[in-house]
Amino acid sequence: MTLLFEPLKIRGITLPNRIVIPPMCQYSATDGFAGAWHMVQYGRFAVGGAGAVILEATAVSPEGRITHGDIGIWSDEHAASLAPIAAFLRSQGCVPAIQLGHAGRKASMQRPWNGNGPLNESDFARGDTPWAIVAPSAIPQGEGHLMPAALDDAGLARLREAFAEAARRADAAGFDIVEVHGAHGYLLHSFLSPLTNHRNDGYGGTAEGRMRFPLEVAQAVRAAFPAHKPVFYRLSVVDGADGGRPEEESVAFAAALKAAGIDVLDCSSGGITGSSTAARVRRSYGFQVPFAERIRRETGMATMAVGLIVDAHQAEAVLAEGKADLVAIGREALENPNWPLHALAALTGTRHDQRRWPTQHGWWLDVRDSALEQLGPYRG
Template sequence: MSCLLGSPLRLRDVTLSNRVAVSPMCQYSARDGFAGDYHFVHLGRFGLGGAGLVFTEATAVVPEGRITHGCLGLWQDEQIPGLHRITQFLKAHGTVPGIQLGHAGRKASMQRPWEGNGPLDESNFAQGERTWETMAPTAIPMDEGWLVPREMERADMERLIAAWVAAVGRAEEAGFEVIELHAAHGYLLHSFLSPISNRREDAYGGDREGRARFPLEVAEAVRKAWPAGKSLFVRLSSVDGIEGGWQLEDTVWLAGRLKEIGVDVIDCSSGGLAGSATAARVKRGPGFQLPFAETVRREADIATMAVGLILEARQAEAALAEGKADIIAIGRQALAHPNWALTAIGELEGDVPEGFQRWPQQAGWWLERRQRALIKN
């Protein structure tokens, strides 16, 4: 029995083998922005696990755009080979490799989560890690005790647009087929969008049009630099979840503008403007962000990727069948179950020996025979 979750999806000239994506998840394990063996194994296992699309974690377009000292980067050519090794492995196993490009803005120069998830302190300085200058649309720190960012000038914006374009070229050389522009979770582009963090009085602040100007300029430059046959996603915080902040109707409006530029998919997340990306500003429960993806898909007439506590195969299948999203992204569920895509699709199609044909033959060969033995008994 076929299922929507296991069906292919064509995005421009790229076809996903199924509708399961592994969401970008920061691992804070890079050295000077370079991908290493950890990233190869971490991302490679999701390819073996059958996901149709696998994203790298947030990858900074400039050194000062990293969230932490352990974040990935793509600001120099020397960082290409480590990522190319990953993309070639994923492609060899039928998975489309994607990369999320971003800038942390006022949430840069911070600790890794397990170190405290706050501003760098003496414990970090003792390890030789130092703070760096942060930037934002307005010189407002994320919270008390955090670094006060420098208010960006137009020259800063131009420099960062050029950095994004250069990173796009490197992403193509590294073998990626999908780019996601990170405009969520309180990082630089999101901080321009929200009236809480953007208090500018020039053309890049004020009303919704002004606050969206720089993110739209970045998206347009990225789309022009990225080959026409390859797909562009944008991750948005659909709502800030804070009074006076960015609202779902704003996201629908922005999704329409992004569609005009040539963006193909909106990745519908939420929150993160104040606090960590997973701070519970929006009430959480299974599939809690599906209504955002459904609304954007319907009202902006653009494909969406749903993410957020999508845990079960039938939950994911129902979201697709009910028109709430086009792609289902899993994050921490993939960390717990790297083979989630294969097992979920297998469950929906019926747990029969033939179902293991989707698996890498090194594993499927054994599992098929075990299943036949179980059926006989």
């Protein structure tokens, strides 16, 4: 068997393979509640053979939503809308996971396909009105964007508890992994970066000060989530902007997260200014894998690699060469939800293996294959 399809045990949870569907926002919720779209969106990845599926950035408080379409977990009722999704993922042999986040100064925005900028009159006409936002410092995302309020001590305490309570709700809803969203310019990332954190108290200034609140949140989530279940952390390893923090700070932060009991670092980049894809990193196949490799090598922390991993043999090589412990397959899985099953066929030569494919699909596909073998190739 290939490394890609070897099980991986993290604490008391075993992933059946090393393929993880990472969080990809759908902006399709109503008042923070998940619906039929989310069940179909995530369920198809489980049917397609992923080892774990991480639900999109899920707001720990109402003001922490990126858009009006974000899902939330700030109440028991919101968690209840997520529970059927977790149950279905598990029924397919997939580990259900969820990302917990707060958008910070990048909250109260348009859905990407409606402009991806500040809410305006056309959004107001749809009922999408703005709300007050918060950040480490009163620095807006850009011209025309809302001015965030700088968080005071009471606000920091409130959000620490919001993340912890979200982790407790995620467990009650049936999720076996939570991931803390600390990347792409959202709240926790904006504490780390000197570009967005101009505080002069214990939560700013030095690298250690800027790391303090994200680390406290990670510790709070770890304490709130059951000890036998893993906690991941998604980190922008580089800011991707002039004046941003050096990569060495991320290595030090990863070491601190590991000491705090965080199990896996999900290694991304960019987003501190502009969109989450605006990192000044040259895009190529596997362009963010070196971040996962360095963190893993220098801290001994398990990592997940992400970023234009598109091919089964490429994914296998990432693992075989010791660059990461897991691979995240995002937009490729949107294009082909059966990517894991096709990767298995590519690496092992098996087709529609009944041990991997859902019986409801594999049986019919075997019948189809038998017919095609008799007919030979289609020639038009």
